[in-house]
Structure formats: C-alpha cells, structure tokens
Amino acid sequence: MRRNLLPVMALLLGTLFLFLGNGLHGLLLPVRGAAEGYSNEVLGLLGTTWAAGFVLGCFVAPKLVMRVGHVRAFSTFVSLISVNALLTGIIVDATWWVALRVITGFCTAGTSMIIESWLNERATNESRGMIFSFYISITLIGVVGGQMLVGVFDPATTILFMICGIVYGFAVLPTLMSTAASPQPLRSIKLDLPLLYRNSPVSFVGILLIGIANGAYGTLVAVFGSRAGLDATTIAILLSVTIFLGAVMQFPAGKLSDRIDRRYVLAALSSLAAFAALGLLFFTPSDPLWIFVLVGTYGAAANALYPIAVAHANDFAKADEFVKVSGGLLLLFGIGTIIGPTLGGPVMTAAGPYALFAVTAVSHLLISAYAIYRSRTRAAIPAADRENLPNLPITASPISSTPEGLSLDPRAAPLPDQEEIDENEPMEARA
Structure with a gap:
C-alpha cells in the first residue's frame, strides 16, 4: 500500500488543497451573497455559470493543454482560480461574481483533468483501485474541510477570500513536485x-x-x-x-x-x-x-x-x-x-x-x-451477469470529476502505453 501511494502523494496533496479551495469558495459566495442581499436568481446563477464553465472546460481544456503543455497549463489555471477568489473578495458585485464563476469552473475542469491524468499515468492495474479510492476520499475531505472554514471566520470580512486564494496557491504543488516528465495526453x-x-x-x-x-x-x-x-x-x-x-x-x-x-x-x-x-x-x-x-x-x-x-x-x-x-x-x-x-x-x-x-x-x-x-x-x-459496483467511495457531487478521472476507476479498461512527452520539447518536434 505504502509503495503504491508514495509516488502520487505530491499529487494527492495538491488535490487536497484544490478541493479545500473549492469547498470554501463554493460555500462562501452564496453565504456572503445572501448577506449582501443578492436575489435568489443571482445566487442561483453562481452555480449555473460555474457548472457551465466546468462543462466547457471538459471539452476545451484538453486542446489548451496540448498547445502549451501540462505544467504551463496547470500553473495558468491555478493562478486564474486564485486571482478570481481574491477578486470576489475585493469586488463585491453580483455581476462580477457571476462572470468570474464561469472562469473558475473552466479552470477547475482543467486542473482536475491534469491531476487525474497524472494519477492515471502513475497507477498500475494492481494499484488503480487503491489510488482511485484515496483520490475520491481526499476530494471529499477537501470539500468538507473547506466548507467548515466558513464557520471559523466572519464571511462579511475579506479574510476568508484571502485564505481561499492562499489555499488555491498551494494546489500548484503537484506539477512542481512530480518526477513524471508529463502525463498522458488529455482526452475529450x-x-x-x-x-x-x-x-x-x-x-x-x-x-x-x-x-x-x-x-x-x-x-x-x-x-x-x-x-x-x-x-x-x-x-x-x-x-x-x-x-x-x-x-x-x-x-x-x-x-x-x-x-x-x-x-x-x-x-x-x-x-x-x-x-x-x-x-x-x-x-x-x-x-x-x-x-x-x-x-x-x-x-x-x-x-x-x-x-x-x-x-x-x-x-x-x-x-x-x-x-x-x-x-x-x-x-x-x-x-x-x-x-x-x-x-x-x-x-x-x-x-x-x-x-x-x-x-x-x-x-x-x-x-x-x-x-x-x-x-x-x-x-x-x-x-x-452484472459487474458489481466497486467497494469505493463516490463523490457526492460528480460534476467535480472529469472524463479523465473515469480512467482511474477499476471498471475502466487499461489504457495503452504511451510515450512520455518532454514539456520542454518544441511542439514541432513532437509531430
């Protein structure tokens, strides 16, 4: 067990920070928005636009990653999420919040897809179930932990927005600490x-x-x-x-x-x-x-x-x-x-x-x-004649998963081996 998890601990740590931020920011906005007197329609749009951005990211993010590489794309996505979290604390305005949630949803899809493909590359047929279980458990722990932070500080101040930006910043650790040259190409x-x-x-x-x-x-x-x-x-x-x-x-x-x-x-x-x-x-x-x-x-x-x-x-x-x-x-x-x-x-x-x-x-x-x-x-x-459900926890909110994460499920067929891609190699040389 320890041997299987050690190679992916850095990625799982980054995942924890990513979903800590998701849990905190996702609850903080409607709580603060309700206190500011925003209408129910506007507060509903915070979820609608985030989900729309996430779905769009599942289609478009793989193409962006192919153009600039996994490390650069991941750093860009995390930076935008962190900036958006801070901006929502600085600019307390319903229109800005709704618009920024589209970008946050899009970037969350991109970061999740990159983490999931990296985990999938490091998993073997024997360890896939264990890694999948730990990954889903960590996302649940992260979301719950982030939500509980809302009760620690006053949502009417900017401190929770600043904490959220800091937490998202730590989520960049997977790409900085991973020894893999690059995960497999993302799929749409x-x-x-x-x-x-x-x-x-x-x-x-x-x-x-x-x-x-x-x-x-x-x-x-x-x-x-x-x-x-x-x-x-x-x-x-x-x-x-x-x-x-x-x-x-x-x-x-x-x-x-x-x-x-x-x-x-x-x-x-x-x-x-x-x-x-x-x-x-x-x-x-x-x-x-x-x-x-x-x-x-x-x-x-x-x-x-x-x-x-x-x-x-x-x-x-x-x-x-x-x-x-x-x-x-x-x-x-x-x-x-x-x-x-x-x-x-x-x-x-x-x-x-x-x-x-x-x-x-x-x-x-x-x-x-x-x-x-x-x-x-x-x-x-x-x-x-049916294949039993694996004895693994499932996310309470599936929209926080991406098509890349499905490859980690033990029920999925193993992916064919692919050559690792050097992030520093020119795109022309990879053709």
Whole structure:
C-alpha cells in the first residue's frame, strides 16, 4: 500500500488543497451573497455559470493543454482560480461574481483533468483501485474541510477570500513536485445523446434529473440556510453532514443494487429523497435539529443515486465502452446542474426559501416514476451477469470529476502505453 501511494502523494496533496479551495469558495459566495442581499436568481446563477464553465472546460481544456503543455497549463489555471477568489473578495458585485464563476469552473475542469491524468499515468492495474479510492476520499475531505472554514471566520470580512486564494496557491504543488516528465495526453469525451438514450433510457433521464436536483440543492442550500435564519457555522455543518451521509450510503445502496434490479433501488432512494424534501417543504421546521434530520436523510438518499444510475447504464454497455458511456453521462449530469440552479432561484423567490425542495422533490419523484415504468418494459440484466459496483467511495457531487478521472476507476479498461512527452520539447518536434 505504502509503495503504491508514495509516488502520487505530491499529487494527492495538491488535490487536497484544490478541493479545500473549492469547498470554501463554493460555500462562501452564496453565504456572503445572501448577506449582501443578492436575489435568489443571482445566487442561483453562481452555480449555473460555474457548472457551465466546468462543462466547457471538459471539452476545451484538453486542446489548451496540448498547445502549451501540462505544467504551463496547470500553473495558468491555478493562478486564474486564485486571482478570481481574491477578486470576489475585493469586488463585491453580483455581476462580477457571476462572470468570474464561469472562469473558475473552466479552470477547475482543467486542473482536475491534469491531476487525474497524472494519477492515471502513475497507477498500475494492481494499484488503480487503491489510488482511485484515496483520490475520491481526499476530494471529499477537501470539500468538507473547506466548507467548515466558513464557520471559523466572519464571511462579511475579506479574510476568508484571502485564505481561499492562499489555499488555491498551494494546489500548484503537484506539477512542481512530480518526477513524471508529463502525463498522458488529455482526452475529450464526445457526448452522443442518442447512443446514451438507446443504451439505457433510465440512466439518461435519471442522470439529467439528478443533475437538476443536485445542482439546485448544491448551489442554493446555503441560500436556503441563510433565508431560514441559520448562521454560517450551522450551514457549513449542515452541508458537511449531507456529504458525509451521502458517502456512507454509497456502500449499502451499491451492494443492494448488485443483488436486485438497480431501477428498484433508484426508485426507492428517489422516493426517500422526495419524502424528505416534501417534509421540509410542507412542514417548514423551525427547529434546526429537524432541519438536520430531514436534510441529512435527503442527502444520504440523493447522493447515492448517481453511481447506481451509471452502473445501470454500464450493465447494458459493452466492456470497452465504460469511459465513453460514463463520460457522456457525466457531461449530461453537468447539463442538469446548469438547469437546476436556474430553476431553483426563481422558485425560491416566488414561494420562499423552503420552495427549493419543491424543485428537488419533483425531480426525484420523476426519477422514481420513470424507473418503475421502465422496469415494466425492459427486463433487468441478471445479477450474475452484472459487474458489481466497486467497494469505493463516490463523490457526492460528480460534476467535480472529469472524463479523465473515469480512467482511474477499476471498471475502466487499461489504457495503452504511451510515450512520455518532454514539456520542454518544441511542439514541432513532437509531430
């Protein structure tokens, strides 16, 4: 274990700092924005534009990396993220914040793709599962740790924005400390919507709706907390509990879906998430304890849906199509994540902060209904013929992953060996 992890510890350390910054900045902006009196629509756009930039980065970043090299591209992306974090503390203006979030999302996709390709290059068939597990665990620890920092200092001051810029600055360590000449060339996954739908209608529709629900919740739950009278520390703990319970739920939900029709598991978890959301919507509990119970139940159920939907799609895919299918679903999730906050903001403005859960409840009820309907029209793959979900944690927010990260999953086919590229070699000489 130690022998397998030592070569990638520098990269994992950089990943920790990157996601510490993501967690801190992603929660700080809506909390500070709510305190500044920004509308729900504007605060929703902070998530919409970040997700749009991230999805765009998955397509465009590989081309930029090929032009200037991994080290230069990574340093540029991190510098822009750090500058953006500092600018949002200096220029407290809704228009600037929304515009800067596009750049942050784009650069986050670029940095994540570079780290993931570097990890993939250093992984072997024997160590891929371990490295994948540590990588996902570190991203979860980073996001939760960053969110908890919001409760340590006053969000109304600039200190958290400065801390965020410093944390992002440390994320450049992977490229400075890695001894590899260069990771393998980045890949851009093409989104073939007809193929994805033919392969698995439930996964296609389900992933889109999961993206809408998770996008609305992930972006606006801090706004909900502020409007409901919770302080910054309570909001940070609430989000952290949601992520933690979502990570814990992966194991029992995955094991159950390996034994029975995955669509039944999707329907059951979606119904549970909808039930918790409707409880928040119609009973509007004022006691923080009940808010924690219902939101925790919601997070545990909602955050377990994505990997099961992906696994269901791969049950019907060919053995060599894992990365293509999963990558397409990842980008489809990103489209849903763009739609979710755009819908959630106006709904909250029209019907109050608890109306956020109307968007998530409707999305999950549709998932449940469609999964049950499709289970009546298409037979399930026998459990003996399915590939079990790996016993690994999955990110609570898949949009923080990129198509490069899919190659680290033990279910992915090994990549062919490629020659290392010298970053200092002229581009003409590589042709």
